[in-house]
Structure formats: C-alpha cells, structure tokens
Amino acid sequence: MERDFFSSNTVLREIFDHLSDAVYFVDHQGIILYMNKAAEKLDGYTLQQAEGHTVTELYGLDTVQSPLLRVTASKEPLYDHTLRYDVNNREVYKICNTFPIEFPDGTWGAFSIQKDVTKLKETIEKNIELQKKFFKYHEETPVKGEKEGKLFTFNDIIGDHPLLQECKNLAYNAAQSDAPIFLCGRTGTGKELFAQSIHSASKRKNETFLAINCAAIPETLLEGLLFGTEKGVFTGAIERKGLFEQADGGTLFLDEINSMPLSSQSKLLRVIEDKYVTPLGSKEKIKINTRIISSCNVFPREAIKKQQIREDLFYRLAVINILIPSLEERKSDVFLLANHFISQYNAKYGKKVQSMDDEVTNFIMDYPWPGNVRQLKYSIECAMNLVNDDEVTIKKQHLPFYLKEGLEYGHDSLTLSNLDLPAGKLNPPIPAPEMPKDNASGEVNILSSIRQNEKEKIIAALIKNQGHITNSAQELGVSRQTLVYRMKKYGIK
Template sequence: MTDPNPHLKTILNSVADGVFIVDCDMRITSFNRAAQEITGFSDHDAVGRYCHEIFRANVCYDACPVKEALEGECSVSNRDFNILTKDNRLVPISASASVLYDEQGNVIGAVETFRDQSLIHALKREITDRFTFKDMVSRNPAMRRMFDVLPGIASSEATVLLRGESGTGKDVFARVLHDMSRRNSAPFESLNCGSLPEDLLEAELFGVKVDDGRGVSPRVGRLDLARGGTLFLDEIAKLPLALQAKLQWVLEGREYQPVGSREPQTADVRFVASSRRDLEELAEKGEFRRDLLHRINVVTLELPPLRERKEDIPLLIDIFLERFNRTYGKKIRGVNTEALQLLMHYHYPGNVRELLNIVEQALMLCRDREIGIQHLPANLVANRTVLNATGKFKERRPSREELEALLEQFNGNRTRVAEVFGVDRTTLWRWMKRHGLTD
C-alpha cells in the first residue's frame, strides 16, 4: 500500500482526531498530525512500524479494533481503551476502525480514528471518584472508633483539627466531614497554608478589594468562596504568626476584612484544619499562637500512620484495584502472595497515599491477571532483600486484625497466609490460637 497523496495528507492533518492508516500487515503507512500530538510519536517514528509498537495499548493483542475490522471486513465503532504514549503516559482514547478497499474491491488495509478522552475522564473522576464515608473502611480498632463518631462531628459546627503524618488522608477526612454536614450543598474550599508567601497567602485567604500596592490584584478570597460551606486549612502550622492573629480574630468574631478594605465581611464557614506537626509543642516554642490552638482543636481527630494499621493493607489494595481497574479499563484480579508479603512488611513513610501510588503504578505496568513483585517499585524489592537477610518477616507477630484480614483475603487458605508472613503453618496456627481464631 502506497503513502497517501499530498492532498489527502493535508486533509488528514486538518482533522482534530488522530488518524492512522495501516496496510494488511498492520504496518502504519500514514500518521496524521493529531495522532502525533496525542501519542508523542512523530510521523517518522510511526510510518513503517507495526501499530502495536506505537500504541502499546492494553487491547493490542486480544481486542485490537483495526485487526477486528480487517479480519471481519467490518467497521468497529467507539471502542474505549488506554494507550501508552512515547513518554510512557497512559492516555484514554475512543477509537473506531474501518476497512479500506482498492478499486477492484480488494482489502488493502484499514484506517483508525481516535480521540483523546483525558479531559472527559478527568471530569468523570472528579465527579465519581471522590471518597465518601462509605469508602472509609477499616479493620483497625482506632479507625473504627473514629468512624463511629464521625457522623456526629460532621453534623455539628465545631472546628475540627485533623492530626496525622503526610499521606494519612487528612484531606479525605476533611472532605467527608463537609459532605456529611448540613453545609454539603455549599462549597468546600481548601487552602494549603505553606504554599504561598505571607502577602499572597493573606490575599488568598481574605481576598483583595483594591490593588494593595504590592502587585496583588483584586480577588475573591477563600473565606468568601467557601461562604455557607467549609474551609479546609491544610498544614495550618505553616501559617505565619501575623496571619494566625488575624485568623484567631475571624474564629472569635466571625468577621474579617479583605485586604484594602475597612468594611467587615461575615465569615459564614465551618473551619477544618490539619497539621502533621505537634501544635502544642510549637505553641510552647512560641511558633504557634496558643489562643488560636484552643480555637481550632475543639475536636481533634488523630489519624494513625499506615504502619500502625497493617491489617488494612489488603482491604485498601482491593479498594484501589477496583477503582483503578475502572479508571484504566483493566481487569487485574489482585496481588500474588510474594507481592503481598512485600506490601505487608513495607514501612510506608508516605502512608496511604504512597500505597495508592504503588498500586496505581503496579496496575499500569501489569499485563497479567495478578500484580507480582516485578510490578512493584525498586525500593520495595530492595526492602525485601534486607528483610529476608535479617529474618524480620519471621520475628514479627501480627495482630488479630491483620490475621483476620489475610484469612479473609485468601478465603481461609492458611498456606497462603503463612506464605505472606514467611512462616510455616504451625507458627501461623500458634498465632491464630493466641488470638482465638482457630475455631
């Protein structure tokens, strides 16, 4: 099959959708400008290559729309799947394919048109993938006690302080508190208190009525944007002392003044704050106002790090797999024993957020039905070598909740559970007996 003539190339390059043409051997003969922009591969990269070498999609080997069109001499419409770009980014596309014939009616190849669905998927994830209270599941006793009191806290107007390490889900809890509150029909606004210089942070929080002479143009502040709803002040320990005094005034009087204005505005918001630092310790050092501390910790929720709730790891993996399978159009069933052993014994300095990132990366790399050790990050594999060398797998005694979680994960298969901990069935039985799980 010859290359398209110059006029056809001009037409194809004017089309907003990606378009490529293959011959009967599935080699690309034409690759339009939109296809180049979506995939990152140039016309020179693509022409002459098999299409699966360029698209590296999850359907290339078992549900390729071009192959299906060629073999069935039919058209395939609106097939959704993900491709891997030149820089290894996953891009969701919607593709259609049709057969091409010569003047004698002989099949000479096929054409596929495809559209980047990234924006649509991002909007869908924004709408459907928000964590809600029903997503907050745990086998950890401390977490379960927190879930029990969460609805009552959410229904109040009390200011809440969320304490916990980075990645423990403070932002998720803040959002859930809003969604379960009487203010849930109004906006939820979030402001990271360490993300901006002091003058810009003040403008972002309180708003600006006129140009303040420092180059800060008029803007609506977060207090106004969150009117009637919830304002989440993330990492409040980083709030400068001068702004702490102003925030204390807002919390006490429920009024504030935008920058450049003397007219007070009503602060009709519910405040939720978070910190990974000990605010009491900072107050002792004079780095955090004690009166503000008393105002924001009317209710304090301590979020434990993931290393203290290892029994939740299998449950969280299942939740993340279900979500990412839906997002990326994959069908990964789970994690094999060796990989789960590694995940159960890793220390997670980044907590739940780090586990989520590990699962997402592994799922994207996995072309099997189960995630294996080869799909996990290199630092986890290195951690496995250290643990095996020191024998810590066998020294560590799991909690009752961890044992229950793994027994449920493997449908009561004690051999699989023993493999995760790197012990024999006898040792596992002793652990189960100690926790009353042998009946």
C-alpha cells in the same frame, strides 16, 4: 559614576546574572542602572533598552507605587512587599525586598531583589475556581471506581481496623455540628479525605467546599487569598473576595496550618472569634458563616513548642480534635486497601488483575509504609501499569524499584501510640482501654491491646459460626479475604 560602577564590575554582574530572582539597581533619580538576566526575561526589556530610563518611563509606576523609588526617597529598606504591574502586555506579580545603597561617589540609590510569583498566583486562583466548579458537578462518573465532580464521603474511607473505625465515627459525629475541627495525622493518612467527608455529611453539604495548602503559598499572598483585598492595598491590587467569603455558608479546609506564618495566624484567630473578615486595605467588616477544618502533619504539642502554631489559635481550632492513624498502626487494612486500589485501576486502565502473589502480599504487609495510604496507592498504580494486559497477578517485579530494593524512609513521630497529650487541654478522641504499662517505657501499649482484642473477637466469631469463615466474616463486618489474612496473621486455624 554609578553607571561606571556596573560597567566595570563584570564579576558582580556575572553573579547577579546567575540568580533566578530579578535584580534591579536605580540611582537617586530612579534611573535604571542595572537589571539582571532574570529581570530581562521577566519584563521583556534588555539591559541596553532599560538602561538610562526611569522606573516611571518603563513601568508607569510613581514614587508611591514603586518599591525602588520609595526606598530611594526614604533610604529605609522595604521587606516582603507585594508588587503588581503591567509590562509589555502582561500582568506581573512579585514579592520584593528593596534596600538603599550608597555608591562610591557618595550618591544614594536603591536595589531590589524580586521574586516572580505570577504563575504561582495564577495557579492558586485557577485551583480555587476549579474546586468550585468541580464540586458542583454531580453527574455519573465516566469511569467506574473513579471519583469525579463530587466530594469524598465516609464510604470512601477504606479500612476495618478499630482505630480507623473509631476515627470515622468521631468525624461523622463532628460533622453534625459547626464547631471547628482539627485533623492531625502523618503525611498521606488522608486528612483532606476526612475533611471532604465531614463536609459531605454536614448540613453544609450543598454549599461550597474550598481547600488551600498553607505550606505552598508565600505569606504576602496568603493573607490576600484568605481575607480578600481592597483596591490599592498593595501596588496594583484589585478588589477581590477572599476564601472566607467565597466559602461563606460552606467549609474552608486549611491544610498544613502549622506552616502558616504566626502573624497571619493572629489575624485568623480574630476572624474565628469575631465571625467577621476585613479585606486587606479595607475598614469594612464582612460577616461570614464559614466552617473551618484545619490540619497539621506533626503532633500539636510539638508544633506549639516550635512556635509553628499559636497556642491560643490551636485551642480555638481544635474544639474537636481528630487523630488519624498511620497505615502502620492499622496494618491489617493494607491488604484490604491494596485490593481496593487493584479494583480501581482495573477499571481505569482496562486490566484484569485479580490478586497479588504470596511474595507481594507478605512484602506489603511487612513494609512500614512511611508515606501511608498515598504511598500504597501509588505503588499499586505503578504495578498496575507494569502488568501485561493478560496478566492476572501482581508480582514483585511489578512493584516500584525503590520498594523492590527495600529502600526505607525515615519515620516522623506522630503516632497514636506515643502521644503525649497536654492534661486538661486536649482529650484523645479514641479512648484507650485500661492496660498494664510497659516496664521499660512506662507508656500504655495501645496497639498490643487492640490486636489482642481483635484476635479474641475473631476466635469468638469462628466458634459461634462453627468455623464457617464466610459467616464469621459477615458477622465481623469484614471481607472473607481480610478474615483469612487475619487468621493467618494471628495463627488461628
């Protein structure tokens, strides 16, 4: 009767066959009634081959191991269950949601919707292994200007703007302790660059640095990756060390921690407090000595309000809080960064570019750069690929199409100039000078004050050096090109 239900219901089968996730139906005896095209492709069985066989016969799984058989027996749904099994000489990892179902004849069975995460898990694990191998390689880089085999340092963070310099100074001082550090900044501002630089300047610099993006990993895989797994914790699980153990003595960077499920955050808080990690499925506590650097791409108060970060975890992670300015907030660094990337890609692509024409210079200085330094870098790389080998100047036609068309993207709200900090909870790492408040908003205009201070410093240096630009640039600690640009920007002649 159950088989007739599927053989006659062609519309239902058509719907299931268009799903990207694998779908299975079994009867009360665990016999396969139906599997969709995605399941056929994943397991290497056709429906005709699988139909009429039990889950145990096809996959070697018993009632404890198989979510389908377990739900058939209990008539209770099973959510976000991790399943590992071997089929047709390949290893498969899935995340399953399985439910009981009553068929028209009154008998019970189960159906399961299963997402294949085999490749994702393999990619994550390969990435972790590559990080461990990559950052132990310290020979000379084959291409000048390219980083290979070593972590970034503070020398790799390019920029002269006071906001960035204050940020770098704070990060360098923070590197000398083992306190948890919380990096906050918009996408593309260089949070991992800061995390690597902090590790490189710390006493842990010769130990392991590992980074993981919490937004890219499903919850059921994330905890196993962080804390490790004991054999049998989920179907087919093997004993494996988590990232806390693998980075023991070194640094673990948790990127976009606001995307970590709250249930996992509570376990993370316990690890930070106790300095012990308990692998999933184990009762053994393993002592760890791992420094944690975490990051968030939205302002913490907003993340806490939206319940993206547990408030108690945030205060524990943000013993030292570093707010990284957006590129728009340090606009004077755009020209310097662009020239740095030009030099970098000259070496990489064998080009001879020496400058940007005035139209491009004015354009990049006016553009808001919502993607921050990362967007600027990729835009310069695009231009460097489009210039001819004998060209020495980047022109507007070399820029990415969306820039030439004046495309604009939305801005998020995370800026150093509009922070609403919780009183007594979090101190801004960049002290703001006393300034009059804007009558319209009542907020302190930090950037206007910084620009005015910068202009006054340039004028003072020029007066002291009797208008000599090179000497003034050296005194200010910037390049001659940067000083010339800033003089033009502030109307200094």
